[in-house]
């Protein structure tokens with residue numbers, strides 16, 4: 001039998017070139033029920049551990065399960081509570097034990113069906129179970145389609161720090177169906193837009209202008225605009241990941257723009273209080289103000305981001321939290337080297353720089369200047 005071409009499941013394909021770890025992101029509309037044929041076009045499978053959360057499962061577990069079973073795949077369905085607190089040691093242990101009870105072996109695969117929480121968690125289970133299982137991403141939030149399903153950062157949180165336990169474990173493929181975003185709650189959809197804005201600032205000023213010019217269609221989830229946003233974001237992330245898969249040269253760290261502040265905000269306010277994208281929005285403006293304080297960025301450019309994020313109904317003000325706690329969580333950021341904080345600082349649209357030697361007091365001023373006046 002001639003194997004099916006994986007691009008048959010997509011209207012657009014973005015390749016992530018990583019030598020033997022290369023894979024395709026297949027982007028389409030209405031292609032979710034093809035997931036079984038898509039996976040078997042990539043490798044032969046007899047057992048899949050399908051990991052999802054309770055909200056996503058309501059909508060999409062049955063069609064995905066049926067599609068896998070139609071390919072004679074035995075499916076172990078593992079559903080965790082929705083939300084950031086599931087990216088935990090306790091949930092991981094539960095999943096490891098259930099996978100073992102369901103006779104997982106080294107030829108089993110893991111399928112992540114959900115948003116970034118499920119992608120990060122299921123990817124971590126895949127990376128650790130029997131020392132590594134093949135892994136497929138089916139992202140169902142905008143944030144996961146434009147960011148978390150691509151690039152292989154997987155992991156879980158500890159109470160003290162976000163994503164602090166994890167590894168790089170690339171998926172064998174990413175299947176994106178933009179039609180699944182129709183059921184995504186508005187707040188979650190808006191949250192994903194923050195990572196989209198991030199790409200415009202760090203890499204693509206024209207893309208930023210496109211977002212500024214299309215606020216209404218974006219808010220209305222116009223399908224043509226959505227396809228463009230998802231595909232462009234995946235292309236940009238794929239280029240960065242291809243050049244610096246494990247964040248060793250510093251290039252990949254640009255994807256962390258705003259995230260030192262963002263992760264401190266998520267951790268100190270309590271996981272799930274701020275959605276990740278909401279915290280990214282607040283964090284990007286802190287990083288922009290930091291750029292101003294360091295004399296490399298101008299206030300008009302900060303204001304442009306502020307305007308776009310506001311138009312996209314994202315939070316922009318810094319909430320009043322314990323400042324010592326914020327600084328102490330920032331000191332656990334994964335960009336810290338030899339005990340020194342490093343920030344992604346914007347110089348202009350399309351150019352951000354990984355910057356060391358930022359005095360903590362200046363970093364904190366960029367935070368406190370963001371309090372609502």
Ligand SMILES: NC(=O)c1ccc[n+]([C@@H]2O[C@H](COP(=O)([O-])OP(=O)(O)OC[C@H]3O[C@@H](n4cnc5c(N)ncnc54)[C@H](O)[C@@H]3O)[C@@H](O)[C@H]2O)c1
Pocket residue numbers: 053054055056059082083084087114115116117118120140141142143144147148149150151152153154163180181182183184185188191192275276277
């Ligand atoms: N690995 C990476 O590179 C990377 C990148 C960015 C973010 N992240 C991580 O991603 C996580 C955030 O991901 P998220 O924003 O997708 O959150 P999420 O996974 O919690 O999903 C958001 C909510 O939407 C629900 N949902 C998902 N898809 C749905 C759909 N189609 N219809 C209806 N409801 C749906 C979920 O059940 C959940 O309640 C954070 O933990 C963040 O750290 C990782």
Ligand SMILES: O=C(O)C(=O)C[C@@H](O)[C@H](O)[C@H](O)COP(=O)(O)O
Pocket residue numbers: 147151153162163195252253255256259334
């Ligand atoms: O893929 C990356 O690299 C990113 O930094 C993307 C971020 O949007 C994402 O939130 C990531 O999980 C943050 O990584 P971390 O290493 O700071 O935990």
Ligand SMILES: [Zn+2]
Pocket residue numbers: 147195259276280
């Ligand atoms: Zn992020």
